[in-house]
Amino acid sequence: MDVNELLLTALRASFVYFFLLLVVRVLGKREIGATSAFDLSVALMLGEGVDEIIYADVTIIQGVTAILVVALWHLVNSWASYKSDFIDRLTGAPPTVMVKSGKIQRKNLAKERLNEEELFSELRLTGVDNLEEVKQATLEPNGTISVLLEDWAKPVQYNDLSRSKAKMQKGKS
Amino acid sequence: MELTLTGIALRVSLMYLYALVLLRISGKESVSHLTAMDFVVTLIIGDLFDDVFWAEVPVLQGTVGFGTIILAHILVTYASSRNQFLHRLIASPARLVIQKGKLVQENLGREWMRPETLQFEMRLRGEEHVREIKEARLEPKGQVSMLKTASAQPVQKKDLHRFR
Numbered sequence: 344m345d346v347n348e349l350l351l352t353a354l355r356a357s358f359v360y361f362f363l364l365l366v367v368r369v370l371g372k373r374e375i376g377a378t379s380a381f382d383l384s385v386a387l388m389l390g391e392g393v394d395e396i397i398y399a400d401v402t403i404i405q406g407v408t409a410i411l412v413v414a415l416w417h418l419v420n421s422w423a424s425y426k427s428d429f430i431d432r433l434t435g436a437p438p439t440v441m442v443k444s445g446k447i448q449r450k451n452l453a454k455e456r457l458n459e460e461e462l463f464s465e466l467r468l469t470g471v472d473n474l475e476e477v478k479q480a481t482l483e484p485n486g487t488i489s490v491l492l493e494d495w496a497k498p499v500q501y502n503d504l505s506r507s508k509a510k511m512q513k514g515k516s
Numbered sequence: 517m518e519l520t521l522t523g524i525a526l527r528v529s530l531m532y533l534y535a536l537v538l539l540r541i542s543g544k545e546s547v548s549h550l551t552a553m554d555f556v557v558t559l560i561i562g563d564l565f566d567d568v569f570w571a572e573v574p575v576l577q578g579t580v581g582f583g584t585i586i587l588a589h590i591l592v593t594y595a596s597s598r599n600q601f602l603h604r605l606i607a608s609p610a611r612l613v614i615q616k617g618k619l620v621q622e623n624l625g626r627e628w629m630r631p632e633t634l635q636f637e638m639r640l641r642g643e644e645h646v647r648e649i650k651e652a653r654l655e656p657k658g659q660v661s662m663l664k665t666a667s668a669q670p671v672q673k674k675d676l677h678r679f680r
Contacts, residue, residue, distance in 0.1 A: 348577065349576065349577060349580045352577050352580045352581050352584070353580050353581070353583075353584040355581075356580070356581045356582075356584035356585050356588070357584055357588055359560075359585075360557075360560075360584070360585050360588040360589065360592075361588070363553070363556055363560075364553055364592065364606065367552045367553050367556055368605075368606060368607075368608065370552075371608060371627070371628075386555060386556060386559060387559060389556060389559070390556050390558075390559025390560050390562075390563055391559065391563050392563075393560050393563055393564075394560075394563045394564050394566070394567050394581075397564060397581045398564075398567055398572075398573050398577065398581065421628050422628055424630075425628035425629070425630055431630065431632075438636055438639075469642070478644075479639075481636075481639055483636045483639065483640060484633075484636060485636075487640060489636065489639035489640040489641075489642070490639075490642060491639060491642060491644050492642060498670050498671075499670065499671045500667065500668050500669060500670060500671065501666060501667045501668070501669050501671060501675070502667040502668060503671075504671055504675070
């Protein structure tokens with residue numbers, strides 16, 4: 344291992360870094376943001392190919408081609424699923440309702456291969472222990488469960504207070 | 517190079533320590549600003565190391581490759597924290613997607629973001645009604661930030677005396 348080879352390694356690594364910086368910038372914040380399992384895979388594809396470039400197992404041109412093609416397909420995919428409902432449904436999982444008005448939707452749970460224990464664990468993580476408080480719990484496309492509370496279970500907001508104040512004033516007069 | 521078990525253990529330990537030290541030096545700042553790139557850099561690190569583990573690449577070359585990536589990342593994050601122009605070049609700006617309870621269609625289009633996606637981001641925060649949201653932005657890190665309108669703000673203790 345002579346010094347020249349080490350210098351070349353450093354040069355290739357710098358090139359790879361700035362090239363990926365550009366690719367990540369163009370792909371945008373949502374594309375690499377790991378919002379879905381697939382975004383994560385794409386990020387892995389971008390990152391996993393570079394050791395061969397840096398250690399000169401492949402030429403720079405070959406490496407750049409592979410990265411560009413992955414990036415290009417991902418751009419085409421995001422654009423197409425934005426433009427077309429059909430492609431969006433084809434490439435992204437739609438949200439599935441797990442709890443509706445305090446009732447567990449067992450059919451949907453089975454469809455998503457989700458155990459009831461897991462559902463309760465997710466509800467606890469959002470601070471809910473009473474199923475009746477849940478207006479709708481949804482398994483979202485990114486794999487997390489969102490929880491909407493029933494109106495009476497929501498924390499008090501300013502407009503609730505002004506409503507009760509108006510009522511109180513009405514009662515007095 | 518022959519692939520002995522002690523050799524593997526030695527190289528793995530060496531790279532582990534090396535990564536620990538370099539990442540410690542590179543500091544918190546680099547993990548908070550450009551998350552997408554931070555993430556990719558993390559992947560590159562893991563990727564560069566396995567070749568050293570299996571002795572496909574000499575340890576020295578592995579340390580140089582990894583050191584260069586981290587150095588470049590530190591330089592870029594440092595420069596972008598100091599210089600507004602560079603920062604704008606590297607990080608995408610925050611984009612307003614809800615304003616005064618209404619979707620900003622133009623910006624949703626610019627980000628290729630479907631209204632359904634915005635709805636699921638809202639549900640994830642327990643928000644049900646767009647009308648209760650004063651401003652929502654797609655932030656540079658890829659998350660959506662939401663600020664509620666004054667009347668939909670949670671009540672604070674300082675407000676309770678008015679209703680006694």
